[in-house]
Amino acid sequence: MSKKITPRIYKGTRDFLPEQMVKRNYVISIIKEIFERYGFEPLETPTIELWETLSGKYGEEADRLTYRFTDRGNREVGLRYDLTVPLSRVVAMYPQIPKPFKRYQIQPVWRADKPQKGRFREFYQCDVDIVGSPSMLADAEIIAIIYEVLQSLNFRQFTIRINHRKILFGITEVSGAGMEKELEVCRAIDKMDKIGMEGVKEELLKREISPEAVQRILDILSTSGDNATRLQQTAAHLQASEVGQQGIREMQELFEYLALYQIPEDFVQFDLYLSRGLDYYTGPIYETVVREPRIGSITGGGRYDNLIGLFSGQDFPATGTTIGLERIITVMEELNMFPPHLRTPVQVLVTVFDPNTLPYSIAIARELRAAGIRTDLYTGKSKLRGQFGLANDKGIPLVVIAGPDEQQANQVNIKQMETGEQITVSRENMVQTIRQLLPKIN
RNA sequence: GUGAGUGUAGCUCAGUUGGUUAGAGCACCAGGUUGUGGCCCUGGGGGUCGGGGGUUCAAGUCCCCUCACUCACCCCA
Numbered sequence: 001m002s003k004k005i006t007p008r009i010y011k012g013t014r015d016f017l018p019e020q021m022v023k024r025n026y027v028i029s030i031i032k033e034i035f036e037r038y039g040f041e042p043l044e045t046p047t048i049e050l051w052e053t054l055s056g057k058y059g060e061e062a063d064r065l066t067y068r069f070t071d072r073g074n075r076e077v078g079l080r081y082d083l084t085v086p087l088s089r090v091v092a093m094y095p096q097i098p099k100p101f102k103r104y105q106i107q108p109v110w111r112a113d114k115p116q117k118g119r120f121r122e123f124y125q126c127d128v129d130i131v132g133s134p135s136m137l138a139d140a141e142i143i144a145i146i147y148e149v150l151q152s153l154n155f156r157q158f159t160i161r162i163n164h165r166k167i168l169f170g171i172t173e174v175s176g177a178g179m180e181k182e183l184e185v186c187r188a189i190d191k192m193d194k195i196g197m198e199g200v201k202e203e204l205l206k207r208e209i210s211p212e213a214v215q216r217i218l219d220i221l222s223t224s225g226d227n228a229t230r231l232q233q234t235a236a237h238l239q240a241s242e243v244g245q246q247g248i249r250e251m252q253e254l255f256e257y258l259a260l261y262q263i264p265e266d267f268v269q270f271d272l273y274l275s276r277g278l279d280y281y282t283g284p285i286y287e288t289v290v291r292e293p294r295i296g297s298i299t300g301g302g303r304y305d306n307l308i309g310l311f312s313g314q315d316f317p318a319t320g321t322t323i324g325l326e327r328i329i330t331v332m333e334e335l336n337m338f339p340p341h342l343r344t345p346v347q348v349l350v351t352v353f354d355p356n357t358l359p360y361s362i363a364i365a366r367e368l369r370a371a372g373i374r375t376d377l378y379t380g381k382s383k384l385r386g387q388f389g390l391a392n393d394k395g396i397p398l399v400v401i402a403g404p405d406e407q408q409a410n411q412v413n414i415k416q417m418e419t420g421e422q423i424t425v426s427r428e429n430m431v432q433t434i435r436q437l438l439p440k441i442n
Numbered sequence: 443g444u445g446a447g448u449g450u451a452g453c454u455c456a457g458u459u460g461g462u463u464a465g466a467g468c469a470c471c472a473g474g475u476u477g478u479g480g481c482c483c484u485g486g487g488g489g490u491c492g493g494g495g496g497u498u499c500a501a502g503u504c505c506c507c508u509c510a511c512u513c514a515c516c517c518c519a
Contacts, residue, residue, distance in 0.1 A: 111517095420478090
């Protein structure tokens with residue numbers, strides 16, 4: 001043997017051991033089922049994209065965080081930073097795809113970020129997008145799906161914050177801050193929940209926006225009441241902005257749809273302080289936050305009507321969201337939201353008593369597998385004691401003992417690991433008995 | 443990219459003003475138990491004290507450098 005190297009893993013990446021994979025798969029299966037139930041179709045795209053596909057789509061900050069290198073033929077390539085840009089490329093490359101195109105995509109993305117709590121360099125995103133519909137109905141579908149996914153995962157305390165890029169644009173416009181300052185204005189007011197109204201004021205002044213404009217912005221931001229009321233208050237301030245008014249009309253339409261979807265208002269909030277960093281958003285933007293634990297947003301998205309045009313020469317209206325799998329899992333772990341016993345897919349361990357009874361054990365395992373029961377046949381060297389230990393460590397709920405006595409009588413002994421109860425049944429009744437036991441355990 | 447903190451067994455950590463052979467719990471392995479896991483008892487394996495240099499009769503402990511990790515900022519899922 002050569003000298004061993006210390007096993008290490010690249011910063012910000014993780015191995016998912018079986019027990020974690022079982023939990024991840026549980027979450028993914030629920031998300032996927034809902035995506036399909038809402039009429040979305042699956043898509044996957046390559047890990048590596050040409051650099052020209054990725055660059056300049058997200059904004060300066062994101063460009064810096066995109067993994068970039070050259071291949072052996074000196075071609076400039078990169079790892080995908082999100083799933084939205086690859087989708088846009090696909091839509092432009094395959095014009096025959098019928099529109100509106102509703103696709104979902106669950107794949108890892110890479111960001112050359114410094115990792116911290118709930119933040120990784122390689123992580124999964126679950127995206128749903130609708131391409132080819134300019135209607136607020138499409139945005140409503142997206143928000144409805146966010147609501148349904150989180151409800152199904154047993155989230156009960158969350159807020160889907162909704163704002164509109166055109167309204168933010170309008171605020172900058174009527175404030176007199178100067179349109180070149182728009183991004184800075186957004187960035188400052190985005191910090192509201194962190195630094196408060198006074199902090200936002202300071203931020204704005206620091207960015208060389210005139211005190212009069214700052215005051216006007218702060219006036220517009222201070223709204224109160226339910227979503228419709230606050231939307232009206234905002235509308236009153238934006239009379240002078242054509243774009244701002246358009247944003248208001250779209251938001252009103254969106255909230256009308258959300259009412260028809262019967263999404264309770266406690267979960268959806270018109271929030272002027274939401275801005276979102278990516279450059280490509282053009283219409284409604286949304287993200288979901290949870291109060292506990294403090295982890296940032298667990299979903300994020302919005303409308304991007306001009307992005308696909310960068311690839312196709314023809315604009316396609318599009319909207320969609322990312323559901324942040326990693327953060328959802330982090331929250332579910334911290335709040336203990338996973339069902340108990342979610343440890344292994346294996347339902348039954350068939351023990352092997354000794355070489356003489358091995359054929360009997362194999363026959364039993366084959367029979368269980370044929371019946372669709374997830375069955376592990378012990379392949380190690382340990383005696384019964386060790387085999388029970390294995391079932392215990394893995395959390396396998398049932399153990400089938402097929403020793404000489406059982407073989408003699410053409411029976412098996414079934415042990416429920418949690419209670420320790422054991423019963424002997426004939427081979428004909430084995431599958432049926434196990435089928436009855438399993439639901440009680442899981 | 444900016445700032446702060448932490449590095450001792452696989453994991454969580456203890457280790458006195460610097461003082462002999464560096465400990466505990468959990469985990470792991472074996473036995474107690476040749477047809478039964480968890481609980482219990484006994485035993486065992488496992489450490490370049492992150493790495494390098496310095497001070498000292500003596501360094502896990504003090505100093506310097508370096509690396510790694512963690513947290514926060516920025517930004518984001």
